[in-house]
Amino acid sequence: MADLATLMADCAATVEKTMDLLLPQPDDAEARLFEAMRYSCEAGGKRLRPFLVMQSANLFRVDRRCAARVAAAVEFMHTYSLIHDDLPAMDNADMRRGKPSCHKQFDEATAILAGDALQALAFEVLAAPETHSDPNVRIELVKELSQAVGGHGMCGGQMIDLLTEKEPELNIGAITRLQRLKTGEMFAFASVSGAVLGKGSKRAYMALHNFAQEFGLAFQIADDLLDAEGDPEKTGKPVGQDAAAGKATFVSILGTDRARAQAHLLIDQAIRALDVFDETADPLREAARFVVDRTN
């Protein structure tokens, strides 16, 4: 396989082009809304969830144009969640990836609406016939994504996060559940979406689901480690924010050494879950290793 950085860059370029085609053009009286949607979607990032979609789809030889649409839908959904999470009433973050967050660049009302419209756009893209010729596949994608982002998924996880922000006593089980809802369900959707698009076997679907569970937690632990001891020049944010906020994290509970060991253990398990696939799954295996070794 080509090296992971090249694959990820290729994937990001494909998905960003697809997103650009799917996002409304800023004309008409509501142009400001579309500008805000585009501003946040174009803010970059690793496009990790789209990468999972594209690589998962590749396992089942899914048409790349179809996969890119699902990847774009996932990134629209992710972007909406970042816009709303950054709002003053939520995490009150002025900056996102080195640029002003959406409500800072525009205003709060526009940011709320841009997030709302991006959620609707994600479902609109999945529902369109261009995403897959079989309506059973499209409706399955809508069903799974709506569950992944709803009250028992991403929104529920963000609610728990807000409620437990000031509880340094949270136990490991509670944090694991919080993260499974807040970020894990979306990773799971991205990872299994290829099996849905390609009508993979139940066994292949479950392998990808199990991969995503371990991958998601390892990703979060790595995030906590970067917050605790990362290089601010590389991460783009000050070190120790979680600790300063009195927030319980995997690192505050386990300590850095045990947290790092746990992340590596989870990644080993994630990679083992992919044993049912041949070397076509190597980019997913590489991505898993990258996620715990990354420096930003």
Added chain:
Amino acid sequence: MADLATLMADCAATVEKTMDLLLPQPDDAEARLFEAMRYSCEAGGKRLRPFLVMQSANLFRVDRRCAARVAAAVEFMHTYSLIHDDLPAMDNADMRRGKPSCHKQFDEATAILAGDALQALAFEVLAAPETHSDPNVRIELVKELSQAVGGHGMCGGQMIDLLTEKEPELNIGAITRLQRLKTGEMFAFASVSGAVLGKGSKRAYMALHNFAQEFGLAFQIADDLLDAEGDPEKTGKPVGQDAAAGKATFVSILGTDRARAQAHLLIDQAIRALDVFDETADPLREAARFVVDRTN
């Protein structure tokens, strides 16, 4: 037919029961989110959009349980839009239907998340096999609803509304477009949903679509008239809020007499659009008359 008030009350009871079954139960750590979703969904209202869904479905002899699920999805979507519209950054409304608005009863972060999760729930309900046995029908519902509430629909309309709030010079074309996006597209979805569920003819679909266009505008003019000269005891809000805010409305541009005449003209056209249906459509005809004659 039974009188309209009875039909509407029956419909509201059916839909509220369905909503209750579909809303998550407040347990687990994220219970507060579910409480907020339920609080706003249980705040009452005329349930006018669900009524349009149920009556539209009745024209095509759709199973009432299927129709009630679509009606519930529409009301979840409408409720999410009210929660977000009431936020301080938007219309900053402390009260809604005589009760504290969601962010007043809970807090802003919870209200934002409750709205987000209700939007996801609406799509989840439409995507579930219980809503219709044919995936083509379910995906068509998802497609149409996602378009009705997105950037070229409800969110776009609310954006224009915020941008033009201080422009008393808005012309009638601009206001018509604003309202068509902000409220009209959802009325249109509710009105045609029965034809989608019941696989009605293109002619029947278009008749309901045309009905909804006129109905939606008449509804909005009636709303503006109530704001300008309604009885605060009946409407539950002070008179003259739009004028005090310097907001352009159908009434500020046309004056009350011409606005009232226009609303009646639109309703006549809406009723005429239903000529392709027999007396089964009488409740829709009655609802149209009610909408311009209502006092609250």
